Amino acid sequence: MNNRSIAFQLSIYILTAVTLVISVIVFLHYNFSRKILIQKIEESAIHQSKQITAQVTRNIVTAQEVSRNVANQALYYQSHGDLEFFLSQALNSNPLMTGFHVELFSPSGSQYLSVIRTDSTAHQIFRDDRFCSANITPTVRIQVAGGETVWSEPFYCLLDTSRLIASYSHAIYTRDGAIGGILSGQISLDFLNKVVSGMMFEKGGFAFIVGEQGTFLTHPKQEWIMQRNIYEISHQIFPENRDKYEQLLRSHLAGSGFAYPELYDYKKSWFHFSPIPHTNWSVIIIVPAKELFNDLDLILREIILVSAIGLLSVLAIIILIFRKMLLPLASVVKSIQRFSFGDRRRLNRKNEVELLNDSLQELQQQYNSYLQEQNQSRKDRRKFEKDLKSAKEIQTAIIPKEYTTDPDHPEIELFAALQPAESIGGDLYDYFFIDSKHLLFTMGDVSGKGIPAALFMAVAHTMIKNKANALSAKKIIEQVNKELSYQNTNQHFLTLFLGILNTETGVLNYCNAAHNYPFVVRPNKEVSLLEKTHGLPVGVYANKPYSGDYMVLEKGDMLVLYTDGVTDCKDSSDTFYGIDRLTDNLSNMTDLPAPELVKRLLKSLAVFRGETRQADDISLMAIRYHGKDHE
Structure with missing residues (x-):
């Protein structure tokens, strides 16, 4: 060469x-x-x-x-x-x-x-x-x-x-x-x-x-x-x-x-x-x-x-x-060589091709690092989406589905719905028969949204079921409050209404832990609120006592429970749906079956909200008492 x-x-x-x-x-x-x-x-x-x-x-x-x-x-x-x-x-x-x-x-x-x-x-x-x-x-x-x-x-x-x-x-x-x-x-x-x-x-x-x-x-x-x-x-x-x-x-x-x-x-x-x-x-x-x-x-x-x-x-x-x-x-080199006194070449030279090669290597390293970061980011996003989907499926499994009429309990007509603001939410509701004549139903709202609120909701839901044999609304809430307060490291709290209805007599034993007041809708179109609060939200203070109340549901009376996502729903002009609008709508729906009433209220909220994004979880439950002699 x-x-x-x-x-x-x-x-x-x-x-x-x-x-x-x-x-x-x-x-x-x-x-x-x-x-x-x-x-x-x-x-x-x-x-x-x-x-x-x-x-x-x-x-x-x-x-x-x-x-x-x-x-x-x-x-x-x-x-x-x-x-x-x-x-x-x-x-x-x-x-x-x-x-x-x-x-x-x-x-x-x-x-x-x-x-x-x-x-x-x-x-x-x-x-x-x-x-x-x-x-x-x-x-x-x-x-x-x-x-x-x-x-x-x-x-x-x-x-x-x-x-x-x-x-x-x-x-x-x-x-x-x-x-x-x-x-x-x-x-x-x-x-x-x-x-x-x-x-x-x-x-x-x-x-x-x-x-x-x-x-x-x-x-x-x-x-x-x-x-x-x-x-x-x-x-x-x-x-x-x-x-x-x-x-x-x-x-x-x-x-x-x-x-x-x-x-x-x-x-x-x-x-x-x-x-x-x-x-x-x-x-x-x-x-x-x-x-x-x-x-x-x-x-x-x-x-x-x-x-x-x-x-x-x-x-x-x-x-x-x-x-x-x-x-x-x-030609010049040949001429200069005649007068040269030695080899004066510079051995440590770096030409443009070597510089280009170094640049290409550095660019390739940066590009490979970028690809790895992008792949890891996609993996992390897929994992998060998978975890979020699993959490939503778990929450959906916890919340009961549409009430199926039991031939042994024709005196009860019940329907509930939950619309989370995000993929998963912090609202909860439940209903089940403790024994042959006592129906326990509850509705609550956990502070916050997303996965932490949903986990807190799931724990509370499980505790309520475990304490249901007490047959006393206030005792159940006191026991749940005590256990949740000891385990509540994230300082979540839960507003909760819990009722136990004797389906034979219509006697309702209930306790309201700072939750929205339920409505009592009577067949004569009279709409009123159970305006009683029996204690602080659940999960705040372990040793705070709770009180409770009783009322009697007459034949045809209906209870309507809801979370503040209903009354705090806003339209495009930041106007609240409000308790008055909810009361007026209920007074026009007193003769509707429970499922139809809940669905119409949800439709009313959707029409009112329009294109505005839902800001909070929405839960509704309607329970109509037909009386023990209902066929």
């Missing part, structure tokens, strides 16, 4: 530097594009998984609700000799269900009844345990006896061995709360294939569903269904991280990675799996890696070819330019 001309040496150095720089850029761009592509495919797979799980969950939840409702009414119809008719009607009314199986306990031995759908309009009745035993197994009996509700592992129907089914078992409770039997609602899993086959997957991918034990519930190869197990496939398919993926699957968690599936002739493929809520099933999506990166690899080859041609052209041009530019310098 040293015996070459300076023009040639400089050309080689510059071309080498340019080649290195372009190679680094192409390599980084390729890897970054590869990461982005995997991320996009993963986002698409997660979205498709959510679509599949949403459709599956909708059917699963529907089956659970239907089975629970049937279980809650089974003994009533059995006592009237109409259980077979009731199960048949329930089956006809719910096309999703393929059968119901009932085992009723009695001193003389269990009684069995199975109603199984044979086609869209016909079903068969069985009165022995042939079909119940496939659903109500000894394990199921143990779990249901412990208060659990159980989804069975999928199995084939005894009437039609080509039909894969699963059942949901629920306890049948007697009036005194004992378990009087077990009901299993049966659904066909044919809908799983329809859900999965109805999805369009990118790059020639496919999806399938596996059960809790890893058994294939769906698959493009029908002969693999219920015959293959994800945990028993060969190490050729999962040569790496097999234990990790199996642990994630068994723990009902999501994950992704690479495998070599048999369906693609053991070629490398990318996969993603995620759990299906309300079940122990998982959905798995697979995309061939060759198809995944084919377009990117083609672009890389084109870039390399174009770059090689460009570099050769640049080399020729640089040599020509340097030769022309350095020709006078070469």
